[in-house]
Amino acid sequence: MIKLILTDIAILTVVSVFFAILLVIAQRFLSNYGILKININGKRDVSVKGGNSLLSSLSEEQIFIPSACGGRGSCGACKCKVIEGGGPLLPTEKPLLTKAEMDSGIRLACQVKVKTEIKIDIPESIFNIRRFKTRIAKIEDYTYDTKGITFELLEPGTISFKAGQYMQLETQPYGKVKQKVVRAYSISSGPQNDKQFQLIIRLVPEGMCTTWVHNYLKEGDEVYLTGPYGDFFIRDTDADIIFVAGGSGKAPIKSMLEDLEVKGTDRKMTYFFGARTTKDLYLTEYMQHFEQVLPTFQYIPVLSHPSADENWNGRTGFVMPFFKEVMRDPKNTEAYLCGSPGMINAVTKALVEMGVPTEKIYYDSFG
Amino acid sequence: MKQTPLELRITKKMQPGVITLNGFLGNDDRHFHEIIADDEKTLEKLGYTAEQVAERMQYFTDLSWEFYEQPVEVEGKYAVETEIVRGKLPCPFSHPGVYRKAFTILTNTETGVTIRWSSLNLHLIKAHHFFEGKGSTYRLDPELLVKTLF
DSSP states (O other), rough: HHHHHHHHHHHHHHHHHHHHHHHHHHHHHHOOOOOOEEETTTTTTEEEEEESSSHHHHHHHHHOOOSSSSSSSSSSOOOOEEEEOOOOOOOOTGGSSSSHHTTEEEEETTBBSSSSSSEEOOGGGGGGGGEEEEEEEEEEEEEEEEEEEEEEEEEESSOOOTTTTTEEEEOBBBBTTTSSSSEEBBBOOTOOOOTEEEEEOOOOOOOOHHHHHHTTTTTEEEEEEEEEEEEOOOOOOEEEEEEOOOGGGHHHHHHHHHHHHHOOOOOOOOOEEEEEEEGGGOHHHHHHHHHSTTTTTEEEEEEEEEOOOOOOOEEOOSSSGGGHHHHHHHGGEEEEEEEEEHHHHHHHHHHHHHHHGGGGGEEEEEO | OOOOHHHHHHHTTTTTTTTSSOOOTTOSSSHHHHHHHHHHHHHHHTTTOHHHHHHHHHHHHHHHTTTTOOOEEEEEEEEEEEEEEEEEEEEEOOOOOHHHHHHHEEETTTTTTTEEHHHHHHHHHHHHHHOOTTTTTTTOOOOOOOOOOO
16 A cells, blocks of 8 residues: 555656656746847847847847836836737836827836837937946035935946936945846036036935935945936026926036036026025035026025024015026926925926926936 | 645735735734634624724725825814825735725824824735734724724
């Protein structure tokens, strides 16, 4: 009886091992898609190893589509138009795409697997995006929760960007965080210095990237970033400009002002910086420096919650009521806004009510 | 207790350093199903459901959003404001979509109690009845929620 049971077990084991080996062999051949072509904008072909995501396949070819979540399908930043190939739209993509985007073939590059040859359309500006090896040259404390980080470029040694664009910072594993985390931050320095750039990073409670930056990063450390990304930059017109940005939203505005200081401008410009208390104000003297070198520029900080003991004599409340102090011709005014969706919605509403054309309101939303 | 592959995935996403720095379970060694069941029982004893709690939280969140991150007084005994920082978070239950790092801060001026919740907290309570494990940074105790919100 025991002999019979043992024989059965042996047979079962042999059969299981056989099927397991068969499965491994089948997987090896069935999931081997070989080398496949990705046609980009009908102009350029890249050959990639099939089976990986479109995002990582392009990244291997040094073509970096924006992605704030590192390809986990949660940020929706890696949208690109798939003209041919790419397979059916996945349930993981639908919540992050509008109906119009779905109808026009927009997909999330991190969710599309390259299993056949694919044709895609991406903006030409993406070809300017590189992965940079950098060294931390300087870390400055601006407020209790905001730091300015200067990155010296090692490889490639120079960068070309427009003031207002952003970079994606890659963390290293640290503490409880065992994986690389990727997050986007606006460049806060002017584009004239192409050998280094600065980011302004505010500590986010429980933020995996900002905690690394604030508590682990040191001067001299090597860090990788990709960029530049984004279309938030000053349009070349003669219109008056209203800037509105609080907190770390000051970063792209600072970059724009440094750029304008070098290029020169006689456009009337006003920067409304919204903050809660005087503790949240930073780079005030530097902003006042721009008032000296750019005579048509004015810096107006507005505090929403100043306490009595702060002796704040400046403007208080919302920034919107103060627009009328500086608005000359709403039709010939552009606005550049950087901050939370709530701020952007409220400011946009106020500007439109004053007569600023919607198409002249540009923003970089935290949302 | 043996976990299904889906439960394993969810538990993994709730660990520190995966979606948030300190995770969703805190120092609670119960399975997330048990945390949900225990909190549902607490609410039942108090005469409320997770949906009712979530609906009330959503009401305050929506009101504060209308006022562009400025404090707003509601019903004569609540001060509510929103704070938004850059970024979005996915749901650990693999629910589609991402949730803004937007925090609603509500103070019941009669009791002096302040509670704070994120868009993800609101979703977790509404869709999954999950108030997070004890010791988690963003754990919302159902009893405290009921006392403060109603």
